[in-house]
Amino acid sequence: MSIIALQAVAIFLAILAFFSLYKAYDGPTAADRVVAINVISTKVAVLIALLAVVTEQEAFIDVALIYAMMGFIATVCVSKYIEKGKLF
């Protein structure tokens, strides 16, 4: 029962990630796209954690932690690039 609920939420999150991807394609300015990418990276981190519990692969939890870190670093880099036109 609980496994089915976890799988349903995982599928739901994947569908929502595709809607965010549409917004990242459509967004009029660069900042809109960065917001959409940030949303997708949070969703994917939660999705990986859900899959780790569904498939009972405990090592995937570490992957979720690292994925959350990478998403944050990507957001920081792209917004610095938008603001200054260069990274450093």
Place this chain on the structure above:
Amino acid sequence: MQYIQSVMMILLLLCSAFFFLVGTVGLVRMPDVFTRMHATTKCDTLGAGLALLALMVNRGLHIISVKLLLIIIFIWLTNPTAAHIIAKAEYNKQNANKKEHSSVEKG
């Protein structure tokens, strides 16, 4: 006990799915960048927290629960910070554009 555990987990999962849905609807519907960020930051942060909390309820006392707690703390610290960085970049860019425009009109 098993029954209570799964009922609690499903309730938490439903709440988190609802907040993720609200965040995405806000992302698609809102008119400009700053208002979009209002919807996504708050709803995504709470949704991720509730979903990971549901997983913690499912696992009980286990090393995985500690790791999930670390992920929750990390997401709750970095999500507002990321929103702050994007908002600052966009705000400074708009201000710079406005200044250029006004100087051009004066000149």
Place this chain on the structure above:
Amino acid sequence: MEMKKSWFNKKNICLFTLLLLFWLILSPKLTIEAILVGAIVSSLVVLYSHDIAFVEKEMPLYSLKKLKIFIIFIGHLLVEIVKANIDVALIVLKPAMPIQPAFIRVPMMLKNDVNKVIYANSVTLTPGTLTVDVKEDEFIIHALTDSAAEGMVNSIIEQYVCKLEGEAK
């Protein structure tokens, strides 16, 4: 002699304990080797970065009394976050979307860098407001509705952060 004494102050021991705990959580099995390697690596990191972590101006270590205030503050913050989410859900799901976006400026009353970070992040998570920029003497905040902009003055969050700041002296 003095150099040797200064390695074992409160700051370094806190940093070492935090790093070792993080290592042990991430390591797959709790063996003697894991603890030994973790201790060596954490002490190397402490040696390398003792002058940039927990600097007094940026991040003083909290005493026990302030830790209590901090925990009560986290409780209030959780209630505010749930309120903020229900608020956003009501606004987004209405067909008309009643929003009046505006920028407001709030004067700065904090000196400590970490308290500034805590205040800015909690303003972002509370109903209808989003921190945009932190200048030398003011916060620039984007408000979603008029009532949210009025609610910024003297809120619960502000009172608690001032309490955290005030007892540092």
